Amino acid sequence: MSASEAALVATDVRKTFVRNTGEVVEALAGVSLQVERGALTALVGPDGAGKTTLLRLASGLVVPDSGSLDVIGIDVTRFPQQVQDKISYMPQRFGLYEDLSVQENLDLYADLHGVPQVERNEVYPRLFGMTQLGRFKERPAGKLSGGMKQKLGLACTLVRSPQLLLLDEPTVGVDPLSRRELWEIVFQLVKDGLSVIVSTSYLDEAERCERAVLMHAGRILAEGRPNEITASAKGCCFLVRAPDGMPARSLQARLFGLPDIADAVPEAGRVRVVRRSSAAPPPFELDGKSLEAEAVEPRFEDAFMLLFDAIAGDQRRESHAGIAGQASVNEETVVEVRDLVRMFGNFTAVDHVSFKVRRGEVYGLLGPNGAGKSTTFKMLCGLLPATSGTLHVAGENLLTAGAKARQRLGYVAQKFSLYGQLTVDENLEFFASAYGLRGSSRRERIKALKEQFELDRFSELPSGQLPGGFKQRLALAAALLHQPEILFLDEATTGADPLARRQFWGRITGLSERGVTVIVTTHFMEEAEYCDRIIILDAGKNLAEGTPLDIRAHAETDRDKAPTMEQAFIAIVEKQRRKDKEGGA
Amino acid sequence: MLASLLRILTLIHKELLVILKDPKSRASLVLPPILQCLIFGYAATYDLNTVPYALVDLDRSATSRELVSKLEGSGIFRRQTTLAQIGQAVTLLNTQKVVLVVVIERDFERQLAGGGKAAVQVIADGRNSNTSGVALGYANTIIADFANDWRSRQGLSGPVVEVTSRAWFNPQLETRWTMIPSLIGTITMMMTMMLTAMSVAREREEGTFDQLLVAPFTPTEIMIGKAVPSMIVGIVQSSAILIVALFWFQIPFAGSLATLSLGLALFLAAAIGFGLFLSSLASNMQQAMILCFVFLMPFMLLSGLMSPVDNMPEVLQYATVINPLKYAISITRRVYLEGAHLTEMLPDMLALVAIAAVTMPVSAWMFRHRLN
Amino acid sequence: MSTRAANRRLAALRRIRALIRKESWQLLRDPSSIAIGIVMPMAMLILFGYGINLDVKNVPVAIVMEDDSAEARSVASAFELSDYFSAMPVKTMAAAQEMLMSSRANAIVRIPTDFARNLKAGNAQVQVIVNGADSNTARISLGYAQGAVGVWAAKEAARSGSSGGVITVESRLWFNEANDSTYFLVPGLIVLVMTLIGAMLTALVMAREWERGTFEALFVTPVNAFEILLGKTVPYFLLGLAGLALCVAGSKLLFGVPLRGSLVILTVVSMLYLLVALGLGLVISSATKNQFIASQVTMLVTYLPAMMLSGFVFDPRSMPVAVQIITYIFPARYFVKLLQTLFLAGNIWSVILPNAAVLAGMAIALLALSVKLTRKRIA
Known part of the structure; x- marks a missing residue:
């Protein structure tokens, strides 16, 4: 493969950033790479591996410190505009204009790329067909679900045929159904001859690409066909x-x-x-x-x-460390939800949902974007009043309950809500005092948690500057300071890399052994396997409840004997949606 | 009770850390108020120290020259040029080279002596009616003085009335004396209202507000925990401005410091209450900022800072009832300059208490019951 | 070759058109833009037109009649009949002082016991005491009081037939014969509206794009930085002109302020100032890339100076020399001069040309700087 045929050629590319604290971070430490044209290449690696930096360099948004980078045969450092004329790039957070409708967003990008009307007549129906956004043409982009937003972002980058498509973690925060749909679009594009480079932290996605590039700490660790890489684990x-x-x-x-x-x-x-x-x-x-x-x-x-x-x-x-391996579930019900309904105007976000969680259980709330998981969660935590139905958390409704009842629960929000300006220590001290810990008991508790979560070396760092995985640790540590009986975790692993997720679940397992009841929502279906029981919600309704094995059994067909959790989930949601459609028709 | 107090202290501690952590934000809380106070102290003035004028002396007599030297002897009137005819004055006025044109009419001396119409014409540039009004006033006073002098020298009888004037509380009638005490309220309101509204909005945007609501804090505790740090910042800022007023501008303080402090504390409570209320309406920082802006503007304009509230149309005067700044300006001016007593300021203070008593509980309630 | 160049230019125009259309849609749909761009100017027009009145009328004044003679009553009637005062007769000085202290009266006029006697002797006195806490009102009231007594004395002199020694001062206020502060406040308002729309709103929406990451995808298209800036400026430029129209119409129809200069020149100089404001907004937003900081900086370097240091309310000629020099840094200073001249004086070229030239220079410098600062780069 000669350089001119390559979609991307990087030679010893280096890039460092300086943090606000003055700390120098080496984002790329001498990356050399060739990516062929017409193929689907995945960039995988943990947080901070340098995936996003590499994609930004390739799209001419960031200039490398040294090394050379050719994209579609053009030196992107010297001629960024020429590259930008020919490639498309979808950043992690695609900047849709939220006040503009789906159609207007699409028109904007078509205009910017100079797509003539004749071509649009042909491209638009295809894009709407692919993304199934045709029904929502007039809807403001801000009112779309996370998955639909990503699909619209992708559609905006595809209004004309780029010579190379760069996708930066296109499926973060997207539910399994939308994820599958997004990937179907990408596969179709590659089949049509497009070169695509995609960064992802979903390893099953990388497995389906033609090539995979494994990155770690700004370096390339391995590169090759996914099945070649997979083969290295043979027999293990x-x-x-x-x-x-x-x-x-x-x-x-x-x-x-x-x-x-x-x-x-x-x-x-x-x-x-x-x-x-x-x-x-x-x-x-x-x-x-x-x-x-x-x-x-x-x-x-x-x-x-x-x-x-x-x-x-x-x-x-x-x-x-310190996990004994005993189950600690007992029969006492600590969370009980009966006939819970939440309306927003005419829209029913939660539709007569009922479930019970026993002490020491790990209970999962699963569902596509907009299924009502977060709404249910907010009501459980007393952040949102219910329209009707009853909620009991440790015997009380938290919306009206006093400080004492809330003392018994810990809550980790989707965004790991911490005070970004305050240091790790200050955050922990605040949350400890908030829950009434004082003096030596506070000091000891903070010390213990900092050790357990390996936060010691960041004591003085403002939490906003923590690396992603450590933010999540700190959020969890802050929620555990007062040793809550019940822990609510709202999509606590979104955007986390595989290693961080395993560590996270290790801690949850440890907690549940000590009798803590854990209620989680997640987008990663394989994480449902850690739960004792899960409930699947869609459109506010309870579709299925049971152990992970029960749920898998729902989806077992003659054709597919051992579906993955994700396949089971998709099967259950689609079956219900089909039923609803027939019922409606 | 004690637990609740400790929780409030925790919140206050956290809030102060967030505000004061960064040296830049620390500086931004004290420097801009002082800077604004200095600039506006010098800029916001209606006083004219010099009036550049053009002279058209059509009489060219000893008396007219005497009048001119009386004008210029005042130290205020500076002659830019002397013209032969009025026609030439037009360009000077148009281009704002002069504020006034003084025309001493033909036969001035003869008419003055003969009991006829001795006329002086004063033409002012009315583009800024305030400046011209002040300049005209100066001219009128000096010319009247001159006439009185002239008559007594001539030994003429007839009604001569001398107007002796005194200004209480501000003998030189310096605008600065009026302005700076008013700025204590104006500047601290801008800063504290924004600070309060933005700090709640930021917590909402970053999700930490949910964290507070899930923790054992009651809405009232959260409200107090937000209000007290802003209050502290407000007190520091108003003290800084007060110090500038006392020691830099050396405006004498006539009243009781305790009364002023009480008034300012109540004002800060009302302003912060408004900030909290606005923040409970906003779901993100952008909205909070714009809401603050939209409210601050009329608050400032309808406060008496630039023109007396009594001069406003009645409808607008009613609207100022909810304006904390109106009461603050009344309190600071009257206590600082006039030395008004606590009892005299009670109506204003009670109004501030009422504003705080409505906005604070409402915003605490909204913390939890806000839709979405 | 030339057709290719023409095609390229056509493509660039299409991109700019698309960006303008996008910006206009956002502008119309975003409540905060409407709040700053339309609601605020309207509110300010009303507030400045009706609320802020620097002219003093009906000053509550306590008249202490220590002398009960006909002459004393005659002097007192001069105050009672005047539009500028609302007179409240009281018996004793103590009562009057009480009224002044409690803010029920803003001034005291004291006619002493021996007024009539002294008047015959030619050395009568009237004492005027004003509350200096509001220095402006105090000074104006004092001037009116002196005027009222002077007029009375002149009339009396004419009646008593004593001849000579009376100077009549004919004061004339050019450009604003009615001596109405609305005349200079309302046109000056245009500077605030333009600053709000041009600098504040533009800085906010531009910083918002940086903050929300909408630029990241937009940058990787054939669009260049200049086109992005143009797409941002045009809608806000037009909105600014709408604000201008609103203010001109409002000042004419609601407050009867004359427009003595040419509307065309007014529009042209307003466009120049708008460009300066837009340039400032763009420079601030690309330097800060954060809405909150951008708004604070804009407030500090554009809005407050436009309000305090431009001559809009406070005449720079009254300021200390050092502050006067500072005022020349701010573009609002030049624009206010142009506005007051064009509205009240007319097409005075010797004012228009130099001030407009300064604005044009500033506009060019700031817009060039904003193009230089806006790179298609992130972080």
């Missing part, structure tokens, strides 16, 4: 069954903490384990008892985790 992957009475997540947490294991995640009631080495595996053992294990084919994620374990493996162990 097993499904391990938990002993009776032990939740899969507890076993997962224990195994994940073991030194010879690179990765462990719960899957269908069992635990998927990746060992560090494929050489002569000894039998799995836990507390002296051997465990039933079954060798399985590796996935891309397994190989990814194996690779990262090799360089950053020891970072993760601490989050999984």
Whole structure:
């Protein structure tokens, strides 16, 4: 492949940024890369790997410190406009004009790209067909759901045929249904001959690309076809069954903490384990008892985790310390929701939802964007009054309950709401005092949590400048200071990389063992596997409730014997939507 | 009760940290008020120290020259040029080279002596009617003085009335004396209202407000926790301006510091109450900012800062009832300059208490019951 | 080759048109733009036109009649009949002082016991005491009081047949014969409206784009920085002209302010100032990239100076020399001079040309700077 045929050629590209604190961050530390034309290439890696910086450099928005970067055969550092004339770029947060309608946003980009009317007549129906936004042409972009916004952003970049399409984490915060639809569009484009570079933290997405580039700390770790990369984990992957009475997540947490294991995640009631080495595996053992294990084919994620374990493996162990592996669920109901309804004008956001959560349970609220998860959550936390129905959290309705009742719960909001100007210590001190901790008990509690969450080295850093994963840790630490009985976590892992998510869930597992009731919402369907029970909501209605295994069984068909959680979820939501449509017709 | 107090202290501590953490934001709380006070102290003045004028002396007599030297002897009138005829004065006025044209009519001396119509014409540039009004006033006074002198020198009898004037509380009638005390209220209101409204809006935007509502804080505690730090900032700012007024501009303080402090504290409570109320209407910082702006503008214009409230049409005077700044300006001027007593200021203070007593509980209630 | 150049230019024009259309839609749909661009100017027109009145009428004055003679009553009637005063006769000086202290009266006129006797002797006195806490009202009241007594004395002199020693001062207020402060406040308002729309609103919407990240995707299109700036300025330029029309119509129809100069010249100089304001707004927003900071800076460097240092209310000639020099930094100073001249005086070229030239220079410099500062780069 010669350079002129390549979509992107990077030679020893370096870029550093200076934080407000004066700290110098090396975003790209000498990246050399060739991306071929006509292919779908994925950039994967944890937070701070340099994916976004690389894409911004490629689109001429940021100038490299050194090295050369050719995009579609043009030196982008010297001629950014020439590149920008020919490529399309969809940033992580696509800047749609929220006051403008779907059609107007699209028209704007068509005008800017100089797409003639004749071409539009042909392109628009195709874009509307692909994105299914045709019905919402007149709706202001600000009123679209997260998934629809992303699709509109993509459509705006596709009003003309670019020579190269750059997508920066296009599916962050997008529910599985919209995610699948977005990817169908991308695959179609590649099939039509478009070159696409996409950065993502979803490893199943990377697995489906033609090439994958694994980045870490501004460097390229591995590059190749996903199946080649996957093959490196051959012989390392097993499904391990938990002993009776032990939740899969507890076993997962224990195994994940073991030194010879690179990765462990719960899957269908069992635990998927990746060992560090494929050489002569000894039998799995836990507390002296051997465990039933079954060798399985590796996935891309397994190989990814194996690779990262090799360089950053020891970072993760601490989050999984002290997990015993007992279930601590008892029969006492701590959260009870009956016939909950919430209307916004004529729109029913939550439609007669009922569920119960027992003490010590990990309970998941799942659903597409706009399903009513957040609304339910807000009502549970007493942030929003219910239109009708009853809510009891630890026996009280939090909207009217006094300080005492709220003392018993912890809440981590979607955006890890912290005081960005205040340091880590100041944030923790504030939240500790807010919950009535004083003096030495406060000091000790803060010290303990800082150790547990490895926040010590950031004590004096303003929390707004924390790296993404640490913001989430701090938010969780702040919510745990007062040792709440019930913990509410609203999409606490959105945008987090796979490693951070595992650490997060390790901590949740530890909490639930100590009898803390945890209620979570999430977009990552595989995270549902950590839950004892989940409820799936769509359009405000309860579609299914049960253990992850029960839910999977819903979607089992003759054709597909072992659906993933995500497939099950999509199947359940689509079945209901079909039913509604028939009912409506 | 104690727990509640401790929680409020926690909130106040947090709020002060957020405000005072960054040296830039610390500086931005004290420097702009002082700077504004200085600039406006010098700029916001209706006084004229010099009046550039053009002379057209058509009489050219000893008496007319005497009048001119009387004018210029005042130190206020500075002759830019002497013209032979009125026609030439037009350009000078048009281009604002002079504020006044003084025309001493032909036969001035003869008429003055003969009991006829001794006329002086004074033409002013009315583009700024205020400046011209002041300049005309000066001219009138000096010419009247001259006539009185002339008559007594001539030993003429007849009704001569001398107007002796005194101005209480501000003997030199300096605009600055009026302006600076009023600025204490005006500047602190701009800053504290914005600060309060923006700090709540920022918490809403960043999601920390939900965090507060989920924590064991009651809305009242949150409200107090927001109001007190702004209050502290307001007190620091008004003290800074007061110090500038006392020691830089050296405007004598006639009243009781305690009365003034009480008045300012009540005013700050009312202004912050308004800020809290506006913040409960806004869902993000942009809205909060624009709401503040939209409210601050009429508050400032209808406060008596630039023109007396009594001069306004009745409808607008009714509208000023809810304007905290109107009461603040009345209190600061009267206590600072006139030395008014607490009892005299009670109506104004009660009005401020009423404003705070309505806005604060309403905004606390809105914290939790706001739609969406 | 030339057709390709022509095509390129056509494409650029299309892009600019698209950006203008987008900006106009946003402008019309965003309540905050409407608040700043339309509601505020209207409110200010009403408030300045009706609310701010620098002219003093009906000053409450306590008249202390210590002398009950016919002459004393005659002097007192001069105050009672005047439009400028609303006279309240009281018996004693103490009562009058009480009224002044409690703000029920703004001035005291004291006619002493021996007034009539002294008048015959030719050295009568009338004492006027004003409340200096509001210095402007006090000074104007004092002037009126002196005028009222002077007129009375002249009349008396003429009646008593004593000859000589009376000077009549004919004062004439050019450009504003009615001595109405609305005449200079309302035209001056245009400077505030233009500053709001040109600088404040533009800085806000531009900073908003940086803040919301809408530029990131927009930058990776064939559009260039100049086109983006042009797309931003044109709608706000037009809105500013609408504000101008509103103010001119309002001042003429509501307040009867004459427009003695030419409307065309007024429009042209307003356009110049609008360009300056837009340039300032663009420069501030690209330097701060943050709505809150942008609004604070705009407030401090454009709005407050336009209000306080421009001659809109306070005449720079009254200020200390150092402050007078500072006023020349601010474009509003030049525009206010142009506005007051064009409205009240007429087409005086010797005022118009130099001031307009300064504005034009500032506009060019600021717009050039904004083009230079706006790079298609992030972070």
